[in-house]
Amino acid sequence: MKILVLHSGGLDSTVCLIEAIREGHDVVSLGIDYGQRHRIEMEYAQRQCLKYGVSRKVIRLEWDKPQRELPIKRSADEIRRAVSTAFLPGRNLLFFSIACVEAAGIGADEIWAGINCIDFSGYPDCTPSFVSAFQNALLAAVPGGPKLHVPLLHKTKPEIAAIAKGLGIGRGETWSCYRPKFHENGISPCDECDACVLHQFAWEGKTKGDL
Numbered sequence: 780m781k782i783l784v785l786h787s788g789g790l791d792s793t794v795c796l797i798e799a800i801r802e803g804h805d806v807v808s809l810g811i812d813y814g815q816r817h818r819i820e821m822e823y824a825q826r827q828c829l830k831y832g833v834s835r836k837v838i839r840l841e842w843d844k845p846q847r848e849l850p851i852k853r854s855a856d857e858i859r860r861a862v863s864t865a866f867l868p869g870r871n872l873l874f875f876s877i878a879c880v881e882a883a884g885i886g887a888d889e890i891w892a893g894i895n896c897i898d899f900s901g902y903p904d905c906t907p908s909f910v911s912a913f914q915n916a917l918l919a920a921v922p923g924g925p926k927l928h929v930p931l932l933h934k935t936k937p938e939i940a941a942i943a944k945g946l947g948i949g950r951g952e953t954w955s956c957y958r959p960k961f962h963e964n965g966i967s968p969c970d971e972c973d974a975c976v977l978h979q980f981a982w983e984g985k986t987k988g989d990l
Contacts, residue, residue, distance in 0.1 A: 780888040781805045783925070785878050786835075788824030790953045790981060791893030791931055794939055797946045798930065799891055800831055809881055810837040811874055813844065819966055823954040838877055849957050851971040858973055862901045865957065865973065871904035875913055875927065882925040895931045895939065898980070907932060936981035950982050 782799045786792045786808040799806045808828050810821055821837070828835040848864040850857075871894065878890045894905040903909060914927050931939055943953075955978040956968035968975050 781807070781886060782928075783807050783809055783878060783882040783885065783887040783890050785809055785811075785874060785890065785892045786824050786827075787811075788820035788822070788827065788953060789893070789955050790943060790948075790978065791895060791939060793824075793827055793893075793948060793953045794943050794946065795891045795893045795930060796827065796833065797831065797948060798942070800833065801946065806833050807885065807887065808833050808835045809878055810835065811877060812837050812839040813842045813870075814840070819956075819959050820954045823952070827952070836881070838881065840873075840877075849972055851958070851969070851973075853973060853976065858976060859898075859901075862903070863973055866902055869904070871902075871909070872913070879917055879921060879925065879927075883921050887925050889926050889928045891928045891930065893931050894929055895934055895936075897933060897935045898977075936977055937984045940981040 782804040784792065784796045784799055784806060786796050787810065796806065796808060808824065810824050812818070812821060825835060827833075844867060847867060850863055850865065871892075875890070875892065878892070881887075882890045894910075896905050896907060910927065910929055910932065917924065917927060931942075934942070940950075954968075955974040956970075957972045957974050958969040960967050960969055968978070970979075
């Protein structure tokens with residue numbers, strides 16, 4: 780099949796990309812540049828595509844998105860309690876819609892997205908009900924068009940990291956941090972934002988707040 784992967788360069792979307800490649804599909808990586816502060820993820824996605832010989836397309840949006848507070852130094856329990864203040868309402872609805880249009884245009888059979896709803900994610904656009912609703916809308920909007928596939932929806936973060944290891948993806952080969960630190964020797968994650976906490980939890984099965 781021809782697969783369009785929504786690919787940010789983070790752990791989840793990279794696992795989807797490599798799984799689609801390993802299954803022998805014709806894979807296209809789709810990135811969305813919407814002025815995100817953590818743009819380094821786009822560089823990681825490009826490197827991954829070059830490494831695996833995957834075609835990469837980036838769609839750029841002129842989006843006057845609302846500014847959001849990025850929580851830092853939160854424990855795992857704090858992250859679990861409520862939706863993060865960093866949540867951008869409707870972001871996945873927008874991204875999925877763009878991916879749908881692009882997939883239909885290139886004749887892709889499926890759109891793969893790495894969203895998941897287990898452990899920490901309280902985001903309403905990462906839930907099974909959202910996925911089901913979007914799939915129904917997709918059927919109505921593009922009859923006979925591409926289908927949405929979310930293989931990691933019910934996976935925990937450690938389970939996703941375990942899949943990554945099995946696919947040969949190293950811990951440092953993806954990017955998740957929302958607040959990268961720039962210094963003379965390059966760029967490093969902040970180790971404080973929720974994304975860093977989740978990344979550590981994925982690879983180690985624990986967070987600093989749980990120690």
